[in-house]
Amino acid sequence: MNFLLIDDSAIIRKMVKIALKKVFKGEILEAGDGLEALNVLTMNPVDLIICDINMPNMDGMEFLSRVKETEDFKDIPVIMLSTEQGEEDIKEAMKRGAAAYLKKPVKPDVLIKTVYEVLKKSY
Ligand SMILES: [Mg+2]
Numbered sequence: 001m002n003f004l005l006i007d008d009s010a011i012i013r014k015m016v017k018i019a020l021k022k023v024f025k026g027e028i029l030e031a032g033d034g035l036e037a038l039n040v041l042t043m044n045p046v047d048l049i050i051c052d053i054n055m056p057n058m059d060g061m062e063f064l065s066r067v068k069e070t071e072d073f074k075d076i077p078v079i080m081l082s083t084e085q086g087e088e089d090i091k092e093a094m095k096r097g098a099a100a101y102l103k104k105p106v107k108p109d110v111l112i113k114t115v116y117e118v119l120k121k122s123y
Contacts, residue, residue: 001026001119002045006037006063007052007081012104016050016081019108020115034058038066041073048119050111053082053089061096068097077122079114081106 001024005013013030020028029044031037033055040046049067053060060080067073077099082089090101099118102111 002029002047003027004029004031004037004040004044004046004049006031006034006049006055006060008032008055009052012052012081015108016111019111022108023112024115034060034063034066037063041067041076046076047123048115049076049078050081050115051078053080053084053093061092064093064096064098075122077118079118081111 003020003024003026005016005028007013017028029040029046031040035058051060051063060082064078064080067076067078078097079100079102080093080098081102081104083104085103093101099122100114102114
């Protein structure tokens with residue numbers, strides 16, 4: 001199982017990585033913004049993406065749309081993980097094709113449970 005973690009905060013990426021590593025085998029790739037993440041995606045097979053919203057260069061909403069509009073990437077489930085807690089943000093993310101929406105700070109067990117649920121639905 002290969003993951004791609006996208007967040008401009010290295011600390012958040014590290015926390016998510018530690019939680020995933022306890023449960024899953026495989027590669028955990030990282031990117032600091034949406035643009036970097038698109039580059040990582042073109043070069044690596046990824047099974048699931050966990051993505052922040054507020055980031056420089058390309059934010060998570062834009063990234064999500066790009067992924068869902070790209071034939072090679074559109075079936076990869078994307079879990080959004082953000083401090084944005086508004087109903088509008090959640091609705092917008094789901095409309096753009098997010099598989100789930102988690103609010104920061106997320107508890108490791110909630111994160112893992114959501115990853116399992118999304119994987120079960122997607123594969
Ligand atoms: Mg951010």
